[in-house]
Amino acid sequence: MPASPSDPGPHGSSDRPSTAPTKRPPGSLKVGSIAGSDVLISSSWFVVAALIAVLVAPIVDQVQPGLGALKYVAGAAFAVLLYGSVLLHEASHALVARRLGFTVSSITLHFLGGMTSIEGEARRPREEFAIAVVGPLTSIAVGLGALALRPVTPDGLLLLAVEGLVVANLLVGVLNLVPGLPLDGGRVLKSLVWGVTGSVHRGTVVAAWGGRLTAVAVLVWPLVQAQVVGSEPDLLDFVLVLIISMFLWTGATAALVSARLRSRLPSLQARGLARRTLSVPADLPLAEAVRRANEVQAGGIVTLTADGAPLGLVNEAALLATPQERRPWVPVSSVTRTLETGLRLPVGIGGEELVRAITSTPATEYLLVHEDGSIYGVLATEDVDRAFRESR
Incomplete structure (x- = not known):
């Protein structure tokens, strides 16, 4: 769930707050706002919500037998609850960015999670670090909070929802700290390299290559899954791995291209x-x-x-x-x-x-x-x- 700052090239986005109206991306639906930022749901979200409902329905049937078709409604409710925690993750990015003086145009929930659109780039390493790290920390906090509620949660669908929040949020929080762009952990790595070397360009390049290596590691995962966790990968595993790997590789490559362009800007006087x-x-x-x-x-x-x-x-x-x-x-x-x-x-x-x-x-x-x-x-x-x- 990376925060997504705009990367100014020769005609990029402004680094300072803008009063220009934000154009809503095609295929998105506005469902509210947080701290002045539109909360959007992309059309792909409905696909993944339906997929979650179908996958969770058999588990719901085991926990609460006899629901019939309502088990799919319970699965859909779980998808909404899960993405509610994703929204908290993205909202934390937005609130910290706004506190640092940036304009946050929107928060979008989509197939792979969420994205916070922040206009401009961090001016200092500590700004980059603060905006990036708060998202994973929020997810981990939500997961630990749900874990604390587990002993006092009654059996049934409510316990299933709490356990789902524990697993999902801890997984999202930890994985987002993987040091590779476009993940939040990549931006954390970028800020650290930037702070040590004084070069935002070098920080971006290192973090982007971290993202490419992560993409390759994700692609290799099904080949070692059986040896690591003891279960054979199915078709869905291969599809998800391919989608995630493409997302990571594309985002990392875009960061490398942006860094290359930005390195040429000082010559413009x-x-x-x-x-x-x-x-x-x-x-x-x-x-x-x-x-x-x-x-x-x-x-x-x-x-x-x-x-x-x-x-x-x-x-x-x-x-x-x-x-x-x-x-x-x-x-x-x-x-x-x-x-x-x-x-x-x-x-x-x-x-x-x-x-x-x-x-x-x-x-x-x-x-x-x-x-x-x-x-x-x-x-x-x-x-x-x-x-x-x-x-x-």
Whole structure:
């Protein structure tokens, strides 16, 4: 049940809280909210709930004979109870992340358990550690709590439910501490390597390879199951092992790709990518503005207010779409975008901070300014993308 932070690449998610509405994933159903985060159930959950109901029904029939078809209802109730404890696991991730200042867009229950969608990446190793470790610890606490209730729980379906919670939560808690991404234990390992080496990139790579090794170990499990636990694997065991192994391998591989991309971000520095800029009055004819820009070899045009303050940025696409014969008769302001919040960036910005800035306010051009607010140049998104591609 890994918490799932968004990994910003050239156009990734913001590291800071966002006020933008979250788009619900297709095939999901909202059933409530926890601490302001939507609780979603994916369509795959209903499949696994039905599967649990069918598998538990024979056990229910042994514990409480004579229920007939109601044994499947009891099995479905057990599935709901089990996923209630999964929800506690995910809610603990969400609450700690929110306490640390991150936006948590949703908690989703699905076939393999749950996922908490946290916008942004931890800024320090201890944040990564706290968000990751609290989930498994919550599951272990629930399991131990259920274990403490077992001696005073009456026989029957209630005892069956308590014992199921003990086994499921202790198993989930312990297995999630396995040191490999995308498991919580992988993020714990990442935070420890990050803290020791000072490199989040190295921490991610080590934890991702831990995830790949775990995926291989899971795939091998049916071959040694009989020798370890004394029972032969059946078809369901092989199917579950294949699904879990694919989940782990895919998540670990995605983490490696993300780490590779993030290692290239420091080369993105706004100062070195800035275009020479021409400042003109907003009512200047567009043809004249273009002529002046060509004369001084400017790659960007900024419009000014009457008192000389930056007002807007000429949109290159809008400029090129304006026919030559119309340019002498329309003002520059007709192809500019007003300098709203987020379109002014400090000239010293770079790396992940630059990526977060242009992601939170999507645009084709940004105005780079000095600390005193004076104009340095214009930053074009296409130049950032090109620099990122060339940094391989």
